[in-house]
Amino acid sequence: xxxxxxxxxxxxxxxxxxxxxxxxxxxxxxxxxxxxxxxxxxxxxxxxxxxxxxxxxxxxxxxxxxxxxxxxxxxxxxxxxxxxxxxxxxxxxxxxxxxxxxxxxxxxxxxxxxxxxxxxxxxxxxxxxxxxxxxxxxxxxxxxxxxxxxxxxxxxxxxxxxxxxxxxxxxxxxxxxxxxxxxxxxxxxxxxxxxxxxxxxxxxxxxxxxxxxxxxxxxxxxxxxxxxxxxxxxxxxxxxxxxxxxxxxxxxxxxxxxxxxxxxxxxxxxxxxx
Numbered sequence: 070x071x072x073x074x075x076x077x078x079x080x081x082x083x084x085x086x087x088x089x090x091x092x093x094x095x096x097x098x099x100x101x102x103x104x105x106x107x108x109x110x111x112x113x114x115x116x117x118x119x120x121x122x123x124x125x126x127x128x129x130x131x132x133x134x135x136x137x138x139x140x141x142x143x144x145x146x147x148x149x150x151x152x153x154x155x156x157x158x159x160x161x162x163x164x165x166x167x168x169x170x171x172x173x174x175x176x177x178x179x180x181x182x183x184x185x186x187x188x189x190x191x192x193x194x195x196x197x198x199x200x201x202x203x204x205x206x207x208x209x210x211x212x213x214x215x216x217x218x219x220x221x222x223x224x225x226x227x228x229x230x231x232x233x234x235x236x237x238x239x240x241x242x243x244x245x246x247x248x249x250x251x252x253x254x255x256x257x258x259x260x261x262x263x264x265x266x267x268x269x270x271x272x273x274x275x276x277x278x279x280x281x282x283x284x285x286x287x288x289x290x291x292x293x294x295x296x297x298x299x300x301x302x303x304x305x306x307x308x309x310x311x312x313x314x315x316x317x318x319x320x321x322x323x324x325x326x327x328x329x330x331x332x333x334x335x336x337x338x339x340x341x342x343x
Contacts, residue, residue: 085192085193086192086193086194086195086196089152090304091300091303091304092152092153092193092300093152093153094153094300094303094304095132095153095156095298095300095303096153096154096155096156096159097155097303098297098298098303099133099155099156099158099159100159101294101297101298102132102133102156102298103132103133103134103135103159103163104294105291105294105295105297105298106132106133106135106189106295106298107218107285107295107332108135108136108139109135109136109139109188109216109218109334110281110283110334111139112281113216113279113281113334113336114139114140114143115143116279116338117140117184117186117212117214117338118140118143118144118145120212120338120340121145121183121184121211121212122183122208122209122210122211123183123208124144124145124146124183125145125146125148125181125182125183125184126140126145126146126147126148126182126183126184126185126186127147127148127149127150127182127184127185127186127206128140128147128148128149128150128165128186128187128188129150129172129185129186129187129190129191129194129199129203130150130151130152130172130187130188130189130190130191130193130194131147131149131150131151131156131157131160131165131167131190132151132153132156132160132188132190133156133159133160133163134149134159134160134163134164134165134167135188136186136188137149137160137165138163138164138165140186141164141165145184147165147166148166148167148168148180148182149165149166149167149168150167150168150170150171150172150175151167151168151169151170152169152170152171152193153169154169157169171194172194172199172202173194173195173198173199173202177205177206180206181206181207181208181211182206182207182208182211183207183208183211183212184207184211184212184213184214185203185206185207185211185212185213185214186212186213186214186215186216187214187215187216188216188217189216189217189218191215191217191263196262196263196265196266197266197269197270199266200213200266200267200269200270200272200273201270201272203270204270204271204272204273204341207341208341209341209342209343210340210341210343211340211341212338212339212340212341213267213273213337213338213339213340213341214336214337214338215260215263215336215337215338216334216335216336216337217259217334217335217336218332218333218334219256219259219332219333219334219335220285220330220331220332221330221331221332222328222330223328223329223330226320226321226328229320230317230320230321233313233316233317233320234301234313236316237309237312237313237316238301238302238305238313256280256333256335259335260278260335260337263337264276264278264337267337267339272341272342273339273340273341273342274339274340274342275339276337276338276339277337277338277339278335278336278337279335279336279337279338280333280334280335280336281333281334281335281336282331282332282333283332283333283334284329284330284331284332285329285330285332286327286328286329286330287327287328287330288327288328289318289321289322289327289328292321292328293314293317293318293321296314296317297310297314301313302314
């Protein structure tokens with residue numbers, strides 16, 4: 070349910086990668102994370118696979134392997150890089166090869182790739198160092214593909230969730246006003262920072278922006294399970310996180326048994342120059 074960007078304050082995109090406490094907290098319940106978080110549109114996966122010059126793909130911030138398994142199913146050879154050892158262990162059990170490190174510290178050992186992707190993860194990477202390293206490990210013509218989900222809940226419900234967050238998690242590492250309220254302006258803002266980082270790094274052509282719209286209907290319990298995997302809560306003591314979920318659940322319950330969200334997956338794709 071966290072939206073845009075999922076785990077950071079407004080205006081602090083260039084500082085999110087320094088919050089290692091949150092960045093490496095998602096493995097507190099890796100199984101729930103893998104179960105609750107949505108996958109990515111097949112059309113996006115096909116677009117990346119078709120445009121890449123070959124099948125070797127590096128998944129940055131691979132988590133439990135949600136995106137990696139989709140690319141494997143599309144015929145790619147995937148290597149994940151994930152800083153949270155608990156998430157990496159889950160991905161390995163699911164059939165994904167993963168090396169445990171931050172992308173900035175990871176040693177490619179001379180390996181090169183046809184695509185570097187990051188699904189709902191690039192905001193945890195240094196915005197200056199990340200694109201430079203991606204350019205180093207990509208073959209000429211290879212792709213850097215960064216993508217996120219943006220969810221927009223019905224009017225009234227997003228505001229109710231925001232109020233709960235402001236009261237219960239005042240130190241949340243992202244702008245609580247964005248919870249469930251992502252709109253068209255949010256889509257643009259989410260990609261502006263990464264696009265500037267890629268442009269400043271050099272070695273890439275002009276980045277392309279893509280958007281894939283979809284809808285999601287979930288029960289109250291399903292939404293709460295996804296919310297429990299957000300960085301605002303994974304970093305909290307279990308008892309405090311449970312209290313937040315209880316309050317949000319009360320707001321969601323008042324809206325009915327099934328909650329509908331307008332969703333989009335937005336992507337930034339740049340080609341490595343020769």
